[in-house]
Amino acid sequence: MATVGENIRRYRKAQNLSAAKLAEKVGMTAGAILHYENGIRTPGNEQLEKIARALDVSSKMLEDHKIESAKDLVRALLQLEDEFGLVPDMCDGGLWIDPKAKNAQKAVEAIGAWGEIRHRLITGEITQEEYDAWKRKF
Incomplete structure (x- = not known):
């Protein structure tokens, strides 16, 4: 299963959005988005909801359900x-x-x-x- 960051990246790319454009849509910096995508930081619930809305996905689709085995x-x-x-x-x-x-x-x-x-x-x-x-x- 993919991590939250990997899911953000996958859906961002599916929308043909740069990290900077997504960041602009959610009121964050491109660096913050890249930190989430690279697993350096994890978005809180509020940030995750904003990102999900900007990507037109359910926030549940961004979560890491940890089914790895x-x-x-x-x-x-x-x-x-x-x-x-x-x-x-x-x-x-x-x-x-x-x-x-x-x-x-x-x-x-x-x-x-x-x-x-x-x-x-x-x-x-x-x-x-x-x-x-x-x-x-x-």
């Missing part, structure tokens, strides 16, 4: 089990949503929307850039 992945999946009923399917190794879980319907709807937008990408209805723009909203 299979163990981290399983930990995240276990959280999804607790919150949304996402469980392993012993037959095919896939995942499914337990309909009795408290937020199962929300998960089904969200994954359905994701599936629909990926289908539109695969069939050529939308471009990779449009798909990436959709993803940035999360």
